[in-house]
Amino acid sequence: MTNQASGIGNFERHLTWWVLACIITGIALGKLAPDFFQALGALKWAEVNLPVAALIWLMIIPMLLKVDFGAMREVLGHAKGITVTLVINWLVKPFSMALLAWLFIRHLFADWLPAEQIDSYIAGLILLAAAPCTAMVFVWSNLCQGEPKFTLSQVAINDAIMLVAFAPLVALLLGLSSIIIPWQTLLVSVSLFIVVPLILSQLLRRWLLAKGPHRFAATLQTIQPFSMAALLLTLVLLFAFQGGQILSQPLVIALLAVPILIQVYFNALLAYWLNKQFKVAHCVAGPSALIGASNFFELAVATAIALFGFDSGAALATVVGVLIEVPVMLSIVAIVNRSKHWYESV
Secondary structure: OOOOOOOOOOHHOOOOHHHHHHHHHHHHHHHHHHHHHHHHOOOOOEEHHHHHHHHHHHHHHHHHHOOOOOHHHHHEEEEEEHHHHHHHHHHHHHHHHHHHHHHHHHHHOOOOOOOHHHHHHHHHHHHOOOOOOOOOHHHHHHHHHHHHHHHHHHHHHHHHHHHHHHHHHHHHHHHOOOOOHHHHHHHHHHHHHHHHHHHHHHHHHHHHHHHOHHHHHHHHHHHHHHHHHHHHHHHHHHHHHHHHHHOOOOOHHHHHHHHHHHHHHHHHHHHHHHHOOOOOOOHHHHHHHHHHHOOOOOHHHHHHHHOOOOHHHHHHHHHHHHHHHHHHHHHHHHHHHHHHHHHHOO
């Protein structure tokens, strides 16, 4: 998943099944050793769970190593595509998710969901949509023959915006949904899971590149398994706390998936259509649609746990995003590839 990404590997392709395995493993471990997981949940600083924070760093830093802020100089060459993606990512996606969460979770599905978790589910869905993906989009872009310089510049711009916009955007949308959050915890989460990892990853990237491109590529390949392992272990911990709720409410995951699916397809197709209207090249429109639709689920999971806890509906809602991310994005890749003739028609 570097500049010359070779495609999606077997592990990523089957990520949904790995997540399902984590659900089963986590629920089983939570039943077998509840005291152990309660002790892990109590290891906090400013409401941020320390074991999860360590795992999130292992998860995020290898992914952020791929981001090249120098690629931002390519912005002018892809101004239309970047403008469309920014509008979708920051003006359409978070607000459309807040609307869908309000419609489905607070109203249409309310009778099938535990009443005490309604606000928490809505918060989790908002967190999931509040930040665009920065890692897997390199894979999606490659699979639809996307322009690599556009993808790199778009991801770099989104990361820069996230530094200053994520916390205010989350606070605004949660406030509009009448959900109260501790500002201190939100700011600590942003610092721990965006600012510090981004700085460290860029310093490490510069040091590795100074050693040569082969050293950089070899390091990425070496640490990638640790990133995925950290993701899966985080999910095991989460479901060790969530197990009782999941077993007692088996429809919750399916119901939470509905607004996520609608939101992802809506944003992807809207971005794709807008790029066609602006006569943007297909190799830019494809990754634009995919970046516009995908979510930074690692950040969403971490922030949900920090703000609401392991056993919250918010944490569960963000994990549903992980569960459906890969198959949904692969379906969008297929749509983009199969519709190229229509896209390029007058």
